[in-house]
Amino acid sequence: MPNPKPLDTIHDLFASPKRESDASSDSSTHFQGDVYEQLAQLEYIYVDKTVRLMSDDNRDTILGKPISIVDFFEGLAQLATMGVVEVTDIVEAIHREIILRPLGRFNEKNLTKWQRGITGRIYGTVRNVMFLVGNNLASGLHLYNNMRNQKHTQPLPKNLKRLVNILNGVMGDHLINHDNPLAVSMVLYNRRCHLQHDELSGRIIILCHGLCMSHLSWYPSESDSLGARIIHSRPTSTVLYLNYNTGRRISINGHDFSKVLQDLVDNNPDISQIDLVGHSMGGLVARSALFYGKQQGFNWMKRVGNLVTLGSPHHGASLERIGNFVQDRIAKLPFAGSLAKLGDLRSAGIIDLRYGSIRDADWQALEGRSVLPAEFRHPTRLPLHVRAYFVAATLVEAHYDSKATSLLGDGLVTIESALGEHAGEHTLSVPEGHKAIFYGVSHYKLLYNDRVQQQVVAWLLCNGRSDAGYGDYEFGPRIHSYPNNLEVTI
Known part of the structure; x- marks a missing residue:
């Protein structure tokens, strides 16, 4: 599958790729009204890059070797980049709301001006620099890993294995979508x-x-x-x-x-x-x-x-249902709506625990990273x-x-x-x-x-x-x- 497109917002960072049927749609859609409310209306479904959503007989299976110590540091470099970009996006979103909303200018026209203005360009520069540094570091480690004799690949110690599995539990689907070597194989x-x-x-x-x-x-x-x-x-x-x-x-x-x-x-x-x-x-x-x-x-x-x-x-x-309830309430608060997107950090696996969803049909046709209500x-x-x-x-x-x-x-x-x-x-x-x-x-x-x-x-x-x-x-x-x-x- 193609590499993810450049990221401009925290929502883009953790959003899933669009369906192929939507590929012809305008990729330069502007924000309208509240940034995240409009982004949430985009039609996409969560697609695990390691599994093609075809017929059940044609699914790919994530099977592979355990993570090595070089994979660990390469994955950390990518993860650090994602973290800095995420924080930058949250800060920019809050900054934008605080400046524009009290003036009644939180609309498509002024959001476009923001992106083209000096402040918007500064935030964009920070993102681009972090991507450049992080990707180069990760690429260097990946090249080093491939050049090494695989017989001398050093496995992860048990404590680091436990840390990697914790990271996968919290954001394992994001690791897969960004081809992060920290993603655990089955x-x-x-x-x-x-x-x-x-x-x-x-x-x-x-x-x-x-x-x-x-x-x-x-x-x-x-x-x-x-x-x-x-x-x-x-x-x-x-x-x-x-x-x-x-x-x-x-x-x-x-x-x-x-x-x-x-x-x-x-x-x-x-x-x-x-x-x-x-x-x-x-x-x-x-x-x-x-x-x-x-x-x-x-x-x-x-x-x-x-x-x-x-x-x-x-x-x-119950804990996941409580977390989802709190996130929804925070999203409705003025100036705090951007912080609600911190909840998008939690993985799709955690979201499935909300109602114990174990079938594709419980989430596949939905927009965004969610699941059907309990009764459906x-x-x-x-x-x-x-x-x-x-x-x-x-x-x-x-x-x-x-x-x-x-x-x-x-x-x-x-x-x-x-x-x-x-x-x-x-x-x-x-x-x-x-x-x-x-x-x-x-x-x-x-x-x-x-x-x-x-x-x-x-x-x-x-x-x-x-x-x-x-x-x-x-x-x-x-x-x-x-x-x-x-x-x-x-």
Whole structure:
């Protein structure tokens, strides 16, 4: 795809490319009225540059090598350039409003004069200089990286890997749209944190991390991690760890994950069963992969036995809805509307968490980087042959059957959302015995809480058999788990 056009405003910096059908439209459209209100009316949709929005059979998949230390510094150089340009655009937008709006001159004619005037040219010069310096530095590092012997490429240390995944969670789609080498590829790791290249057979359990996290968040090398406990209970099984860019659209990650699983089965035909365990956003990506795997007719779907989600916002996360509400209110304040565009920094993946959107149809036809309202999103039912188990948590340490307890949830996701409970067609029909609520556990601690791990291992060992010695979960009651030693959870 062609390189992005020169950027003139913060909105241009983070706006998605226009659809091909709009390519013939006038590219020199002027601002009319409020700058950002008019820009928001431009017809474009978010397009992930790594995925062509064609038919489902012709999608490209972001798969590649891990990020090297040279990629890291090259990406930082580009990111620094983007940051300075962003701040410059915000300052100029506020400056423009403060000067022109009180005089009643905040209109197309005077905005055009501003751009051609001395002040507008100064801001333009700052932008152009930063692009020149930043692009030259990034190009030099890229050239150096290509000239080096790839055998001597230095991988990122674990701490920098975690930082890169946080950056991808916050603005991963922007990194992709600007060809930034910090954009994380979707890959599978084994328990030794090496790329998966081994021959596989038997039962495979894949752990999918959440927003701003990485495969390292599961602590694969620790003896008390979930992966280690699964291997201890089933030594013949193999645990793999998915690493992906959590800033991309959940549905696009779902498409890619489905393709990854199909490639895994094609290369390892002796795989007998696949189980998916997802924390937070990872559970939504797994559900999206199941949806598109079935839609595309991939045969890996036939081997899926269990889906376990830990604190996944199946019907949305309250924090993203609050953030979107605040951004909308700020945008309506005089002189502060430009600051509202700081909210555009958050990635499309975070925006999808607003209502738990896991299908392309929930965002593809919309203008800008948004999602359909909760009542209009498309239902995504679970495959009938897959046994689904949902885990929810609450910070409250005792059982209080109240609306406040449910809304508090684990601090990020409500109990109803994590358990897939919703009115009408959006409810996920999971048996009561397949739902568990853990008291005194926060969203992040779901990853390594001892009680949670024991329950997940028990479900996987049961594997749908009532004679496995772990009870009949299918027709049993909902599970409530309380801390043995009550402590104050902050």
